[in-house]
Amino acid sequence: MLRTLIGETTKYLGQKVRVSGWVNVVRSHGKIVFIDLRDRTGILQVVLNPDLAKDIKEEWVLEIEGIVQKRPAKMINPDLETGKVELSAESVKVLSKADVLPFDLRDLNVTLPTLLDFRPLTLRNEKVRKIFKVQEEIMERFRQASNDLGCTEIFVPTISASATEGGAEVFKVDYYGYSAYLTQSPQLYKQMMVPVFERVSVVTHAYRAEPSITTRHLSEVIQMDCEFGFVNFAELLDLLEFIGKAIVESEIKVPRLTLREAQEIIFQETGRDSRKEKDLGPEDEMDIYQWARKKHNSDLVTITHFPTAKRAFYTMPDSENPEFSLSYDLLYKGAEICSGSQRINDYDQLVKAIKSREMEPKNFEMYLQSFKYGMPPEGGFSFGLERITKQILGLENIREASLFPRDMERIDQRLSILQPKKLAKK
Amino acid sequence: MLRTLIGETTKYLGQKVRVSGWVNVVRSHGKIVFIDLRDRTGILQVVLNPDLAKDIKEEWVLEIEGIVQKRPAKMINPDLETGKVELSAESVKVLSKADVLPFDLRDLNVTLPTLLDFRPLTLRNEKVRKIFKVQEEIMERFRQASNDLGCTEIFVPTISASATEGGAEVFKVDYYGYSAYLTQSPQLYKQMMVPVFERVSVVTHAYRAEPSITTRHLSEVIQMDCEFGFVNFAELLDLLEFIGKAIVESEIKVPRLTLREAQEIIFQETGRDSRKEKDLGPEDEMDIYQWARKKHNSDLVTITHFPTAKRAFYTMPDSENPEFSLSYDLLYKGAEICSGSQRINDYDQLVKAIKSREMEPKNFEMYLQSFKYGMPPEGGFSFGLERITKQILGLENIREASLFPRDMERIDQRLSILQPKKLAKK
Secondary structure (H helix, E strand, O other), rough: OOOHHHHHHHHHHHOEEEEEEEEEEOOOOOOOEEEEEEOEEEEEEEOOOOHOOOOOOOHHHHEEEEEEEEEOHOOOOOOOOOOOEEEEEEEEEEEEEOOOOOOOOOOOOOHHHHHOHHHHHHHOOHHHHHHHHHHHHHHHHHHHHHHOOOOOOOOOOOOOOOOOOOOOOOOOOEEEOOEEOOOOOOHHHHHOHHHOOHHHHHEEEEEEEOOOOOOOOOOOEEEEEEEEEEOOOOHHHHHHHHHHHHHHHHOOOOOOOEEEHHHHHHHHHHHHOOOOOOOOOOOOOHHHHHHHHHHOOOOOEEOOOEEOOOOOOOOOHHHHHHHHOOEEEEEEEEEEEEEEEEEOOHHHHHHHHHHOOOOOHHHHHHHHHHEEEEOOOEEEEEHHHHHHHHHHHHOOOEEEEEEEEEEEEEOEEEEEHHHHHHHOOO | OOEEEHHHHHHHHHOOOEEEEEEEEEEOOOEEEEEEEOOOOOHHHHHHHHHHOOOOOOOOOOEEEEEEEEEOHHHHHOOOOOOEEEEEEEEEEEEEOOOOOOOOOOOOOOOOOOOOOHHHHHHHHHHHHHHOOOOOHHHHHHHHHHHHOOOEEEEOOOOEOOOOOOOOOOOEEEEEEEEEEOOOOEEEHHOHHHHOEEEEOOOOOEEEOOOOOOOOOOOEEEEEEEEEOOOOHHHHHHHHHHHHHHHHOOOOOOEEEHHHHHHHHHHHHHOOOOOOOOOOOOOHHHHHHHHHHHHHHOOOOEEEEEEEHHHOOOOOOOOOOOEEOEEEEEEEEEEEEEEEEOOOOOOOHHHHHHHHOOHHHHHHHHHHHHEEEOOOOOOEEEEEEHHHHHHHOOOOOHHHHHOOOOOOOOEEHHHHHHOOOHHHHO
8 A cells, every 4th residue: 555645634524544754742532542653744643542552753754645635624724735635544563663752842941052952853843844845935936036037057066276365264174184275255267267157056065264252143054156167246146136026025126225325324313323334333334224124114124335345355446436445245135145246357466366365375276277278257145044044934043944054163062072172172 | 326236237328337357357457447446236347537546456355436338349258248338447346355376266276175274265256156156046846846846845853862764874962961963854853743744845954974975975965855744755765856956957757767667668778787786876876867968868877676675664665566666766867866665654564664773762762752652655756966066067076056165174274274283082
């Protein structure tokens, strides 16, 4: 007998089916036992004689044969797609037993460390599980939107011979005895692909050895990047917002402000003066979000013209005022979900920019080749998958938006427990 | 005036358009100059007065305005989609100049090291570029097929606290002073997701510190993985072949052989005796390919039941003969493109298997949680993106199927040139 998925059982009223899944809940009423059985398509109430139910506990994996029946009217559960039916069990086969759960998995009320210490278990909770169904959907929207814009999807390496964008926050890899690093972004590679495909998209892992614990940063993230040739700054903003709106399913025109305009608005609206700061802080981002909601009914805001010195070396300075750059961040509900810029596409200017940051052009030899042999005006941007997931769902901590989050204290298990000796040495 | 893509120019016969792209070829005929201009949609012949063409050379980036005209009948190029038209240039703007090319980029005839030393340049060659359009298509087919099978796409980390599958071929990462490793595969994570989503797919980077140079191995690859709960061995073979056939666009039933049957066929067909070997060698794989073509008209062959000791610890032994395992490889045109198995899903058996390989169960604590709390029968497989690209296109070396291949001698540039001092120390 073939397996019937739980979501399909309503089609088999009065018929015998075989279902398989995990025990979500067991409720014993003496002469009768109820089990909520869970598979990937839904939850089904199963009615059993106690002798069939024996020691069955939550998270056991069962294969049950029985008759699909209408529930008595007062037993109908309107919250379940299968809420009008139940399975009257005739036989039960135990496929896998489970230890007694360390906490209530249905009404999950645990601290973040416990949520992560028992990740394979807590992910089975319906609310937690749904975070990653939303994440899958975000990725699908990004892919669809970048495909609509004519991007070719590329695959680029994550092991690099030098730190991508300068800075100390890189993880070092022992590469056959040589020094190598994990890439902080696919930036240099996607730019190199502009003369090959003109428009590219890339989904990849990015690594930041940030020696701090915040609710917004992870040491390993998934980035969704695009890069476009033959575009100017205004076109880049259009492209950015096209993808941003697709991802958060908005159709509202996105307001655009320069950093200085945003800071002026914050000052006018709240009296708080951040007008000389070089970036927006978390509080600024929330204030601008409130303003954009009120004034433009928009959850998205584009901020442009960040100080050149605060952005990566490849960022094009604004020719009208080179202290500021042709850069942008996209904010969603008060947090940055995307960042990018028009790039320097002139070889000599780029070499000069590398030197001005006290980096060595010879460490960028392959990258610079692309510019030496004809590079059109170009630019792009990068979305953070976990950051967007967090913002869309209003999660408190970005760790909740990563299946297995990496930070300075944890690789699955807490590092201080895994490697106590290493910690002592530090 | 808006840009017209070259592939669209045939629609504007007699009209003025603006096109942008790279100079593919310049041919000067004294009083008239011909340029083949390339953008992402095609190649267009441009006719210019010499005073408009000045110093223009290959790979310069130009923006040209002119009138789309019919070519004279004898000038029609049937190999080009735009072969019946040409652009009569009225003005030319140089967007970016290019150094003189180090080799002929159109008729690219260079050694592999040169191909890779000048990667941003050699990728502009049409044949090289097309490899990665095929690669994009392979990925799209994998995604479509795994989606058709009900998989949820997941994103898993690549930094791990212990070596995934044992063995010494791992890259070590300095992780905030702790020891960490780059994952050899997403294997353990995708298995942990079976009790969450039942069926998952994952595209990720995998790392192997193989201290050898072959035409079939890279140090960093893209893997396309699936894992399925509630499946038996026969169903797994069906799932594997469903995706395999989708990727190579075959509709022919895939012949299945155990390793021992395959070796027996090789002996019968060629007289070569590999019947006691624990795996198929490259020559064996080619012989079986010849047999499958001849006997079944199939480029694909599934080989099952490899020796348990030769497969990873989580592989389910065949209960009828535990020396062999419920494992499989999918061969395409004489090379393995996919590998997988039914997994051990019983907690105690899994702990025993880990110990029998002289590994520590405590290093697999989070992984083992999944099995402690209810794991159905399950299995899966893993496709190698570069390997499939190589096989579909008949490339000689897997490095040609990676935009920026990593091996023990190269991270973009040759390591011996980048870090001569490190080399001396080794």
